Amino acid sequence: xxxxxxxxxxxxxxxxxxxxxxxxxxxxxxxxxxxxxxxxxxxxxxxxxxxxxxxxxxxxxxxxxxxxxxxxxxxxxxxxxxxxxxxxxxxxxxxxxxxxxxxxxxxxxxxxxxxxxxxxxxxxxxxxxxxxxxxxxxxxxxxxxxxxxxxxxxxxxxxxxxxxxxxxxxxxxxxxxxxxxxxxxxxxxxxxxxxxxxxxxxxxxxxxxxxxxxxxxxxxxxxxxxxxxxxxxxxxxxxxxxxxxxxxxxxxxxxxxxxxxxxxxxxxxxxxxxxxxxxxxxxxxxxxxxxxxxxxxxxxxxx
Amino acid sequence: xxxxxxxxxxxxxxxxxxxxxxxxxxxxxxxxxxxxxxxxxxxxxxxxxxxxxxxxxxxxxxxxxxxxxxxxxxxxxxxxxxxx
Numbered sequence: 023x024x025x026x027x028x029x030x031x032x033x034x035x036x037x038x039x040x041x042x043x044x045x046x047x048x049x050x051x052x053x054x055x056x057x058x059x060x061x062x063x064x065x066x067x068x069x070x071x072x073x074x075x076x077x078x079x080x081x082x083x084x085x086x087x088x089x090x091x092x093x094x095x096x097x098x099x100x101x102x103x104x105x106x107x108x109x110x111x112x113x114x115x116x117x118x119x120x121x122x123x124x125x126x127x128x129x130x131x132x133x134x135x136x137x138x139x140x141x142x143x144x145x146x147x148x149x150x151x152x153x154x155x156x157x158x159x160x161x162x163x164x165x166x167x168x169x170x171x172x173x174x175x176x177x178x179x180x181x182x183x184x185x186x187x188x189x190x191x192x193x194x195x196x197x198x199x200x201x202x203x204x205x206x207x208x209x210x211x212x213x214x215x216x217x218x219x220x221x222x223x224x225x226x227x228x229x230x231x232x233x234x235x236x237x238x239x240x241x242x243x244x245x246x247x248x249x250x251x252x253x254x255x256x257x258x259x260x261x262x263x264x265x266x267x268x269x270x271x272x273x274x275x276x277x278x279x280x281x282x283x284x285x286x287x288x289x290x291x292x293x294x295x296x297x298x299x300x301x302x303x304x305x306x307x308x309x310x311x312x313x314x315x316x317x318x319x320x321x322x323x324x325x
Numbered sequence: 326x327x328x329x330x331x332x333x334x335x336x337x338x339x340x341x342x343x344x345x346x347x348x349x350x351x352x353x354x355x356x357x358x359x360x361x362x363x364x365x366x367x368x369x370x371x372x373x374x375x376x377x378x379x380x381x382x383x384x385x386x387x388x389x390x391x392x393x394x395x396x397x398x399x400x401x402x403x404x405x406x407x408x409x
Contacts, residue, residue, distance in 0.1 A: 084407065263393060270396035273403070310389040 040293060075284050082280055083208075083273075085118050119209070126206045130191050159183065166313070170320040178319065181223070185216070186312040193272060193304030197296050205304075207272045210265070213311075217265035220315040221257065228322040264314050271307045275299030340409040344402040351398025358391040 081088040109117045141156055149157065163186060164179045171178060189207065196205035206212045228237045241250050279295050329337070366384040370377050 080407070266400060267389075267393040267396055270393075270400045274396065274399050277403070306385055306389050310386055313386060314390075 037293065075281065078284060079277065079280060082204075083277070085122065086116055089118065122202065122204065123206060123209050123211070125202075126195065126204060127212070130188070130195055130206060133195070134187065134191055159186070163312070166316060170316050171323065175323070178316075182312055182316055185220075185315060186308055189216070189268070189308040189311055190305060193308060194300065196272075196276065197300040199291065205272050205276065207268055208276055210269050213265035213268040214261070216268075216311070217261045220264065220318065221261050223315075224318045224322050225257075227319055231323055260318065264311060268307050268311055271303055275303055336409060340405045344405040347398050347402045347405065351401075352395050355392050355395035359388045362387050362391065 077088070080091070108121050141153060144150065145153065160179070160183055163183050164176065167179045167182055168176055192205055192207045192212070196203060196208070225237070240247060241253055244250060247253065275295075276299070279292055279299060282292050282295055283290075362384055366380050369380045
């Protein structure tokens with residue numbers, strides 16, 4: 023008679039299957055696994071793991087610098103003509119990095135559009151499961167907006183939901199083990215743009231609500247507010263703080279995953295680390311970014 | 326990478342040392358702060374267990390915000406390591 027398997031054993035077997043599948047996928051299909059005896063020791067490693075950690079990190083995070091140091095020609099463009107085209111636009115220093123960033127942003131946008139169209143196509147009165155999920159996200163964030171800004175300003179909800187979903191999908195897309203896939207938020211330009219946009223929206227809203235002079239008198243009136251320069255610096259530091267928080271979390275997680283993978287010679291795909299730094303930290307940081315943008319708007323309006 | 330002068334080597338060593346000290350000191354504050362927040366959240370949950378989900382959510386957001394100084398020091402340490 024068959025004994026019922028405990029759920030822990032089931033999870034363990036699933037974990038092993040995912041590990042072995044991801045080992046071969048994450049190698050990019052061009053690496054070979056070496057299992058056997060080598061120099062009298064038992065060996066289980068990727069053969070192409072001879073380069074050291076510093077070079078690997080440079081290749082992963084500063085790809086233009088890597089190609090400049092090694093002098094190799096990048097393979098990603100296929101032909102020289104395409105590379106020259108991108109080099110003319112972006113300059114030699116950041117050609118490949120910018121190309122990769124734009125490619126990943128395009129992939130994220132296509133995924134978001136695809137999900138949105140798929141949900142919109144089959145809106146039902148008795149909702150299906152994905153529709154319930156997205157309605158839950160929308161109503162939860164709408165509740166936050168109404169609590170912070172009041173019921174008459176609930177029209178901020180689409181912006182907040184879009185911000186959350188975009189950053190969340192950006193953080194999630196780096197977990198797909200395809201070579202060349204990375205989080206777009208790993209590049210500083212994306213969080214900096216989002217932060218600048220959020221602070222710009224804060225000030226445009228304040229100008230609309232309080233009037234031009236009503237808003238500007240906090241900043242340009244030296245009699246009422248002698249330390250107005252510090253206020254302006256504080257507004258700029260909002261951008262820096264909100265964007266560097268997201269950027270540093272994503273980049274730090276990616277570097278830790280890379281270092282741990284190099285410690286095990288790229289054999290074991292770190293599923294647990296990907297779960298923590300990819301899913302948990304990614305979700306929390308997307309939520310924190312959204313909540314901070316909402317709080318900035320709320321503080322500026324309520325005065 | 327192999328042929329560097331003595332001065333470049335000293336600069337690189339100082340940058341690596343500075344990166345290590347930056348992370349070590351910068352991790353003190355967020356560690357203390359996050360532990361404080363988690364302890365207070367435990368007290369709150371013990372006092373009113375019916376608000377546990379709200380307290381947990383607020384605790385996570387607060388920890389993520391108070392973590393940001395540690396993240397800044399991480400960014401500075403990475404700059405020191407990879408850009409010198």
